[in-house]
Amino acid sequence: MAPDRRRMIVEAATKSFSLFGYKATTMDQVAKLANVGKGTIYTFFKNKEELFEEIISSLVKEMIAEADSVINPELPFTENVHRALYRLLEFRSRHQLMIKLVQEEAEMGTLAVSEMLQHVEDEIIGYLKEKIETAIAKGAIPAVNSEITSFLLLKMYIALVSDWEKNHDPLSSEQIAEIMKVFLLKGLPKGT
Amino acid sequence: MAPDRRRMIVEAATKSFSLFGYKATTMDQVAKLANVGKGTIYTFFKNKEELFEEIISSLVKEMIAEADSVINPELPFTENVHRALYRLLEFRSRHQLMIKLVQEEAEMGTLAVSEMLQHVEDEIIGYLKEKIETAIAKGAIPAVNSEITSFLLLKMYIALVSDWEKNHDPLSSEQIAEIMKVFLLKGLPKGT
DNA sequence: TCATTGACTAATTTGGTTCTACGGTCAATT
């Protein structure tokens, strides 16, 4: 016995956050689920928020791995952007913890949750930014401002994948790819 | 005397909504500001919300007129899109009533206010959609889905003008025009 | 000796109640 207590705690907390959200998860609950005394949690984590941070950190790593897995260096840059972003947003909208956190932010506005989701967004933008800078260095795309461009790309995807659904039928992956191709690849004007 | 009571009421309500927001404006307050009995308001408007609707309706008309005023048929389509959208968002971000309503939605989530702002957004998208369809008919741009495209264009502008400011220094008009040009005009890939 | 524990505390949240002030009505007034 004496299995890795730290791991037990993180697993229990992840399960509880996913099921009940951040606020509704109590430290007593986590301790019980993890089969440790409550004090033990505080030997590994300064407080509830730090425990949360560690879990989100893993989540981000998972997301980046997901995105990387669909990137294919032989494909054109814009195709990879689309694949990576689409995978990231799909992950976000299917992952139980993410669903719960987005929901909690919307209906309770928990501060710690808002901060974490902002952090996740920043990480995604950072990831994109890196890819864009590589593409610029390779001469694949013009020397745009990588920070603003990645920010805008993410916003465009969220608009198409999430915002659109609030008032319309969801768009298929193909439709989204089609729209993005117009903007990313060709620009609007015909001929010129 | 006996000046247009209806006009007095609308003016008083507009002033009060702009100053205090929708919820914090009471019908007693509007009546006092307009120098009429409260009952009089209800001879012109079914209820508070209908009074609000009339005011928002005028606001939208004002916005459309603003946008039209900067459109120049001799300029290329994308330039006009940029000018119109920029003017619309500038109007939105300078107009006292709009500022107050956006603020009220963010910090109090007043339902009637959310609905009105959604309505304003729909009107703007409708306006854009019309312009896009004309451009398609003229062969100036490819036959994209005008609904989705106008939706996405608006979201891109809001991202650059408003969302960006939440975590960064505001972008200048020139910077925004520059970014949009990349997406609207050329698309990202260099050479192809 | 030192990791682990859970009873404990201060702080926050909840749930139940009261009461204020609001939107809307309508009999009285002009």
Added chain:
DNA sequence: AATTGACCGTAGAACCAAATTAGTCAATGA
């Protein structure tokens, strides 16, 4: 007929006691 403001029912603000929670630390035992 048009206008008014006193009046009504009620949504939600304000209040408070009770319950719950995050975090601590003296006691425990391996």
